[in-house]
Amino acid sequence: MLRTHTCGELRKTDVGTEVTLCGWVESKRDHGGAVFIDLRDRYGLTQVVVGPPESNADQIDEAGRVPSESVILIKGTVTNRLEGKVNDKLSTGEIEVRTVHFEVLNVCQTPPFTPSQSDLPGEDLRLKYRFLDLRRSSMQRSMILRSQIVKSMRDYFETHDFIDVETPILGRSTPEGARDYLVPSRVHPTNFYALPQSPQLYKQILMVAGFDRYVQVARCFRDEDLRADRQPEFTQLDVEMSFVDSEDVVGLIDGLVVKVAKEVLGKEIKTPLPRMTYEEAMRRFGSDAPDLRFGMEIVDVTSVAKKTEFRVFRGTADSGGFVRGINVQQAASKYSRRQIDELTEYVKADFGAKGLAWFRVEEDGTLWSPISKNLEESHLAEIRESLSGQPGDLLMFLADTWEVTCKGLSGLRCRLAGELDLIDPKELNCSWVTEFPMFDWDPDGQRWNAMHHPFTAPLESDLESLSDDPKACRAQAYDLVINGSEAGGGTIRIHDPETQSKVFGLLGIDEQTAEDRFGFLLNALKYGAPPHGGIALGVDRWVMLLAGLDNIREVIAFPKTQKAADLMTEAPGAVDKEQLTELHLRTLKGQKD
């Protein structure tokens, strides 16, 4: 090592020690006769003094000219700072290093921004110069936290006898589900590999192979549009176990949550984590990943709506729809007509709601609203009682299909909680949502889709309904929810051919198609497949949530933009004609010669 110490470790007890430090020039205060440099590495900041009597005139001159963010090496003596010159903002603030040797290892050209500047530059610039952005302390913290979380996870599974197995990145396309990233084959003209959306099929085959307990930190790829919490390539902690039921997997992950929260954040999490069925989650919160850090639960007032003469309510209720609402406590005075109009636009534009009905609970307990005149007093009273409305509360309702009321009210709930500051940013709220439906109905395609994937096992008790009522059939599935985000999901898999072919049948996958797409898995399942199941945890999201951030790019070293581009490397990019020819490809436009 060129250095003897890092820039974060020298203290009063080191005074008198001869040291060599390496690092980046974070800032410089040049007094002509003496130069103060804050020297930075990922461990911290140490003040370096280049001045007499230790340093000579040439060194002082060179230090005065070194551009910020250059890399330097200095040798010197650890010294107490002068009386009254201690910097208590720095852990190394009691000492400084007086330089006897000053050497520029590499100059930095003028950077477009500096890691220490208080105004954060635009994200496009940060991404283009990611090597500078990653020098910022918050990015360094995120990356270190990420490393700690992954280590903690790996340790946990190792102590539970899991084996880490790597699965291929070049696989075959399974057009079910997300869009694949395709890789053309040079050796097999017109054929393509696909990058894995998850190692799902491989890990099931590892169970057939007897590996019993498998774990992998797996990169996954999905060619779908991005979000604040979604990247086209992301990392899953992928787990599969043999001879288990849902409880075993959920219990195992409970232990993981406790360990990681304790080790990384010093937080105590109580287990078992709360469980809620999918049905309950949708009924009470309108979401399969409910944010339980605040209340504002959804209440169904369809039965009241049915009795009214108000066309919007009555009509919806009579035609099989739902009238459901939330009580935004003590918000009546905080939301103007104009702001409520904005919320109305929000539920219309984002969730396809037809409108937003709202009531203010007045001092005397009556409900005031532009629509109250359409409703009888007794019905208004019933509505208020249903939502436990108190004076000052704001009641909001959607009258629509089940789906729209769920999505709209869930969206409203989260938006309002944010605006009203109802969320404790330090809270880590973990829970399970279980018993997802096996299928959901696709009205456009007029067919059933697998809610998770086609190898998900139904609940034993729902096996009957597989034949006569697919909608009612629930799966042995479980999602881990942290602070209203899906942080992981898994299922127990089907291991008997009979159930599997029934499920394929329902999904409209005939024998030949099944054979073509998943033949290798189905084949493997015939050779002594143990009952098995597992889970995949979203590592990026875990880190984001544990770091208290709301954007996944902040915990990924080299993330992609919304258009799935890497602004630093400028990927994706055009390729030479020769490369295409070799791959038996021709582009339709924009070809580079």
Added chain:
RNA sequence: GGCGCGGUAGCUCAAUUGGUUAGAGCCCCGGACUGUCGAUCCGGAGGUUGCGGGUUCGAGUCCCGUCCGCGUCGCCA
């Protein structure tokens, strides 16, 4: 693909209803300075207002198109 927000100096931002030579702080360059830690003081450079078109006597500002970044819905088995 839809909806919304944004793009002005290297960076962060300002610029009245369309109106004089588009400003400030930081950075950068030159000079002064031995105790600073947002160093200070003096001086200076730096702009095709993302790009293209249109309206107008006149456009950073209005209109159309386009590119890029962000949020969100669809999508993500």
